Every structure is written in structure tokens, then in C-alpha cells.
Amino acid sequence: MESDRSDTGRVPGCYRHPDHETGIRCTRCERPICTDCMINASVGFQCPECVRSGSGTGHVAAANTARGIAGGVVVADTALVTKVLVGINVAVFFAALLAPAVLVPLELLGRYVDYLGGPLEGVSTGQYYRLLTSVFLHEQWWHIIGNMTALWFLGAPLEAALGRARYLAVYLLSGLGGSALVYLLTPPNMPTLGASGAIFGLLGATVVLMRRMRYSMRPIIVMVLLMLLLTFVPIGGIGGTGEISWQAHIGGLITGALVGLGMLLPPAGAGKRRALVQWGTCAAVFLLVVAVVLVRTAELV
Structure with missing residues (x-):
């Protein structure tokens, strides 16, 4: 989970609900997410798009492969x-x-x-x-x-x-x-x-x-x-x-x-x-x- 403020000192809004201020960020893409959008993960929280990103096919799936905070591919068995x-x-x-x-x-x-x-x-x-x-x-x-x-x-x-x-x-x-x-x-x-x-x-x-x-x-x-x-x-x-x-x-x-x-x-x-x-x-x-x-x-x- 990330906590952040903009350069103006204001807490950013959720990327899906801009009117919802949030200090939480997706651990994969680092976009701001509100409590309605965040999904529990093994480390921190993730946004709905990142959670669904591994379900595509072909080049789209390859481009949208779910990745963790360090860029590693998210897999089923994380240990x-x-x-x-x-x-x-x-x-x-x-x-x-x-x-x-x-x-x-x-x-x-x-x-x-x-x-x-x-x-x-x-x-x-x-x-x-x-x-x-x-x-x-x-x-x-x-x-x-x-x-x-x-x-x-x-x-x-x-x-x-x-x-x-x-x-x-x-x-x-x-x-x-x-x-x-x-x-x-x-x-x-x-x-x-x-x-x-x-x-x-x-x-x-x-x-x-x-x-x-x-x-x-x-x-x-x-x-x-x-x-x-x-x-x-x-x-x-x-x-x-x-x-x-x-x-x-x-x-x-x-x-x-x-x-x-x-x-x-x-x-x-x-x-x-x-x-x-x-x-x-x-x-x-x-x-x-x-x-x-x-x-x-x-x-x-």
C-alpha cells in the first residue's frame, strides 16, 4: 500500500472516482485507488484493472501481464x-x-x-x-x-x-x-x-x-x-x-x-x-x- 500527496499538498483522487480522495496506491501500477476499488493482495492493494490484466490473450495479455511493485510477474504460487x-x-x-x-x-x-x-x-x-x-x-x-x-x-x-x-x-x-x-x-x-x-x-x-x-x-x-x-x-x-x-x-x-x-x-x-x-x-x-x-x-x- 502506498500513501501519497501531490506537489500542492492535496491528497490525489481515485483514478476511477476522481472525487474520492485517497492515500492508497495500487502496488502494481501505482495509480491512486479508493477503498471502493482496492483489492487485497499478498502485499498491499491492487486496482481492478491490474487484477484482471492477466486474463487476456495474445499480445494484449503479454502487454498487460500483472506485475508487482518491483516489476516481477505476479504468479499463482508467490512462495x-x-x-x-x-x-x-x-x-x-x-x-x-x-x-x-x-x-x-x-x-x-x-x-x-x-x-x-x-x-x-x-x-x-x-x-x-x-x-x-x-x-x-x-x-x-x-x-x-x-x-x-x-x-x-x-x-x-x-x-x-x-x-x-x-x-x-x-x-x-x-x-x-x-x-x-x-x-x-x-x-x-x-x-x-x-x-x-x-x-x-x-x-x-x-x-x-x-x-x-x-x-x-x-x-x-x-x-x-x-x-x-x-x-x-x-x-x-x-x-x-x-x-x-x-x-x-x-x-x-x-x-x-x-x-x-x-x-x-x-x-x-x-x-x-x-x-x-x-x-x-x-x-x-x-x-x-x-x-x-x-x-x-x-x-x-
Whole structure:
């Protein structure tokens, strides 16, 4: 839901009923809509035309495809990607229970020296895949239950707002951003794993979404402060260190907020330029992650 005033300070009228002043906007086309016209949606409200826009055929249907606030196509199952991500995390968790050795080559590790004479291993030796695979790993029951619960409650609404592709970009880039900060700031022989960085990225993007929709910021700010407090209060049991990786949390939070800004700030009227800004932001954030990784690798080689 959007709230707005014109440059003159007057509340605009509904596009269907100009004499009805309203502070509500359609989350798809951003036209003012009154309470008689607004239709409840997964995020905010929509106008009747946008709700009906997916029922046409041919070129008309393609041109009028229903889209969300970030330009993503509105689909029937608005939480499909979130379900798939939860499924992958759970599947990997049970695979690791059956074969614990699965974790070792996938967890985030800057560099490990086998003092019995084995080779160097880790991101610094070219195993860059660890930056992403570690995001899907968990060791303890409480760890995966907590992360997957947070993923569901944060991810499903955000996916509905952003659309599948944009939401997945936020998740993966946030995971990489969290891993990059861990790689930069932790000892190279400290193993790290968990989806927390990606989840904190969803939290950062949710803050941007709440601001964009002009919702009350108090609940989300309280959530951010609570999660940051838990980040710096040791409760044990994460990864091989038994400690919470605050680097992953902070890195993911910042990355998610940056990508969220790129996804949500460009207005719908920007047309193709909006997509250019959105995916350009993703590319810029990815290059920033690459730069951090290369700087740390140069220190360790």
C-alpha cells in the first residue's frame, strides 16, 4: 500500500472516482485507488484493472501481464522459490547427517593447512564455490530450524513483492556478501557455514520494502535490532567454531539492503530503465563481492 500527496499538498483522487480522495496506491501500477476499488493482495492493494490484466490473450495479455511493485510477474504460487530454498537446505542437512564428510569440502574455509603434510585447501586456493555452498549447510537441528523458520516468514512475503527472479537474486547475493565478509575478517582456518547471511539479506531488503510501501517502520526496526542483539550474544553451536558468525550477518544485511534499494527504488514509470537499474545494481554488488574476495586472497596466497 502506498500513501501519497501531490506537489500542492492535496491528497490525489481515485483514478476511477476522481472525487474520492485517497492515500492508497495500487502496488502494481501505482495509480491512486479508493477503498471502493482496492483489492487485497499478498502485499498491499491492487486496482481492478491490474487484477484482471492477466486474463487476456495474445499480445494484449503479454502487454498487460500483472506485475508487482518491483516489476516481477505476479504468479499463482508467490512462495515457490522460498519453498525450493527451504527444501534444498533441509535435503543437504539430512544428507550431511547420513554422510558427515559431505560438509567438509563445502563449508566456507579461507585456507586449511594439513600439518601432516597434506595440501592447502580453501577459497584462497581457488575453491571459490565454498562462498556459496556454505550458505546451504547446517550442523545442528536448532540451527536449521531457526534459519528455515526465519527464511519462511521473511522470504515468502518478500518473494511475493519482488517476484521470483529478483527475490532469488537478493537471496544469493546476500549469501555471497555474508561469505565474503567472513572470508575477509576471520582467520583462514576457521570453518563457517549456515544460511544466516542470506536470511539477514532478506531482512535488509524487507526494511527497504517497508519503507517503499510507507508501512510503519517500528516492527521491522525492532526485528533488526533484536536479530543484531542475538548476533552478538553467544549462544553456541554454529559451524565448527561454536560461535555465531557476526561477519556473515552484517555482510548479508548490508548486501540485502543494497540490492533491495536497487530493486525497489526505481518507479514503475521508468520502464526499461528500471530493469537496467535493478540488474545493474546486482552486477555492481557482485563485483564488489568479487573485489573483497580477491583482496583477501592476495593476503593469504
